[in-house]
Structure formats: C-alpha cells, structure tokens
Amino acid sequence: MSDKYAVIGNPIAHSKSPLIHHAFAKESDQSIAYTAELIPLDGIEAGLDTLQQKGFKGLNVTVPFKEQVWQSLTDKSERATLAGAVNTIVFNDDGSRYGDNTDGVGLCLDLTQNHGIDLANKRILLLGAGGAARGVIQPLLAFQPAQLTIANRTLRKAQTLAALFNHLGPIRAASFEQLTDNFDLIINATSASLRGDVPPIPSASISSQTFCYDMMYSNTDTAFIQWAKKHQAVKTSDGLGMLVEQAAESFRLWRGIKPNTQTVIDLLRQ
Ligand code: ATR
Numbered sequence: 562m563s564d565k566y567a568v569i570g571n572p573i574a575h576s577k578s579p580l581i582h583h584a585f586a587k588e589s590d591q592s593i594a595y596t597a598e599l600i601p602l603d604g605i606e607a608g609l610d611t612l613q614q615k616g617f618k619g620l621n622v623t624v625p626f627k628e629q630v631w632q633s634l635t636d637k638s639e640r641a642t643l644a645g646a647v648n649t650i651v652f653n654d655d656g657s658r659y660g661d662n663t664d665g666v667g668l669c670l671d672l673t674q675n676h677g678i679d680l681a682n683k684r685i686l687l688l689g690a691g692g693a694a695r696g697v698i699q700p701l702l703a704f705q706p707a708q709l710t711i712a713n714r715t716l717r718k719a720q721t722l723a724a725l726f727n728h729l730g731p732i733r734a735a736s737f738e739q740l741t742d743n744f745d746l747i748i749n750a751t752s753a754s755l756r757g758d759v760p761p762i763p764s765a766s767i768s769s770q771t772f773c774y775d776m777m778y779s780n781t782d783t784a785f786i787q788w789a790k791k792h793q794a795v796k797t798s799d800g801l802g803m804l805v806e807q808a809a810e811s812f813r814l815w816r817g818i819k820p821n822t823q824t825v826i827d828l829l830r831q
Pocket of ligand 1 (some may be wrong): 692693694703713716751752
C-alpha cells in the first residue's frame with residue numbers, strides 16, 4: 562500500500578498540494594497517496610491525532626494552523642522555530658512528531674535557482690510583517706544580502722521582526738513613508754494581494770533594475786505585479802515557484818528524494 566500524506570487547512574478544497582505531490586511522486590517513481598483534509602477550526606489537536614492513527618506519514622500544514630500545531634509537536638527544526646510556524650510535519654515510526662518549515666527555503670530556491678538571482682550583496686525590500694514575512698527572513702539573510710529592509714503599515718510589527726533577526730544579518734525596519742532609496746529586489750509578503758490591494762510603496766523604491774516578486778500566486782497579474790510592471794520593473798514573478806519549491810523540500814523530508822521542480826512548475830502554469 563502507498564504511504565499516505567495530506568495537506569491540512571481550513572479551507573482546503575482549492576489546494577494545489579495534492580496535484581504537486583502526485584506529480585513529484587510520478588516524476589521520481591515513488592508510490593504515495595496525498596489528500597487534502599479539512600480540519601475543523603477548533604479541532605487541530607484531534608485532527609492530528611486522527612490522521613496519525615490512520616497511518617499518515619506526514620502532513621503539510623496551511624492556514625490557519627501553521628502556528629496552532631506548535632504545541633502538538635515533539636521536535637521542531639531551527640528554521641521552524643525562527644519562522645514561528647510549521648508547514649511540514651513528519652510522523653515518525655516511534656509515534657513522535659517533527660515540525661519543519663520549508664516556506665523560506667522554497668522562496669530562496671525559486672529566486673536563486675529558477676530565476677537565477679544572486680541574493681548576495683543585494684538590497685532587498687520585504688513588504689509585510691506577518692507570519693508570511695517572518696517565515697522567509699532567516700533563509701534570505703543566509704544569502705548575505707547587503708541589507709534586508711522590512712516595511713510594514715504597522716511599523717511596530719516590522720521593528721519587532723527586525724529585533725528578532727538582528728543577530729543573523731543586516732536587517733532594518735521602516736514604515737512605507739520612510740523608504741527613500743531603490744532596491745534590487747522587492748518581495749511582497751503582505752496579504753494585500755488577496756483583496757486586490759497594493760501596499761503604499763513609494764515609487765522611489767523601484768528602478769528599472771528591480772526584480773519584483775509576489776509570494777501570492779495567481780493566473781492573472783496580482784495588484785502588486787501590475788504595480789511593478791507599471792513602474793518598469795526589470796522582471797516580475799508570482800509565488801507559484803515558491804509553492805512548488807516548498808513542496809519539494811517537504812517531499813525530500815518525507816521521502817529522502819528531491820524531485821525535479823521545473824516540470825511541475827510548467828505543468829501548473831498550463
Ligand atoms: P500572513 O500570515 O499572511 O502574513 P498576517 O499575519 O495577517 O498574515 O499579516 C498580513 C500582513 O499584510 C501584515 O504585514 C499587514 O500589515 P499590518 O501589520 O499593518 O496589518 C499586511 N497588509 C495586509 N493588507 C495590507 C494592505 N492593504 N496594505 C499594506 N499592508 C497590508
């Protein structure tokens with residue numbers, strides 16, 4: 562029988578994870594079953610117990626449970642601890658539960674390998690200071706950018722994040738009004754795109770050399786990507802590659818094999 566995996570969330574019906582992981586399995590000649598499991602909003606602990614009892618080997622975790630699963634885990638990786646959230650769980654044979662976070666590495670792999678961006682010495686602007694932003698800070702700093710600026714509508718939240726990661730590299734917090742210089746790379750980690758909004762980024766932040774990346778993915782240009790194109794960004798991308806790369810890293814944790822991601826990105830773009 563195939564090993565069982567699932568993505569858990571609420572809502573979950575539109576998740577692309579089953580499609581992605583089945584494509585990985587086919588591509589790497591692995592036999593797995595991967596489903597999307599709807600968990601009641603107040604039922605995460607019981608949900609984890611049930612899936613573990615049913616013999617699932619691992620889970621992906623999405624909104625709104627990435628922080629909530631925390632206390633139900635036996636061990637967590639350092640990157641999950643720094644991210645303050647878990648997107649991958651491994652159910653070990655001894656019954657223990659290991660939590661990891663592959664979102665940040667997924668973003669960095671998409672930027673560096675799929676888009677060919679060298680992050681070293683770059684001036685990076687990260688928009689937003691919620692969970693999505695926090696999850697990518699440590700992996701970005703690991704590439705030794707010249708500066709990582711976190712800009713947020715609520716400045717205090719950006720300052721809290723900057724203080725939290727200060728020991729790992731050159732990071733600073735700013736309000737949108739405080740942004741005066743341009744950046745090599747602007748990453749949108751706000752939830753503004755979900756509502757078709759663009760954060761109030763000064764046009765001075767973008768030049769014709771700026772790469773703009775929206776961590777959200779969409780079949781049509783997000784509001785942020787439209788803004789970037791209007792301001793002559795050198796290149797833009799949505800977060801589909803990040804989605805596939807974080808999934809590949811989860812797959813590697815569970816199966817010990819890193820699948821080929823480009824074919825799956827191409828498949829999802831069709
Ligand atoms: P997530 O876990 O997806 O990061 P979150 O923790 O609710 O979600 O954070 C959402 C982020 O998007 C925050 O940084 C939020 O800014 P505030 O902290 O000031 O609320 C940001 N955000 C949401 N809508 C926005 C908008 N229209 N313009 C600018 N920033 C926005």
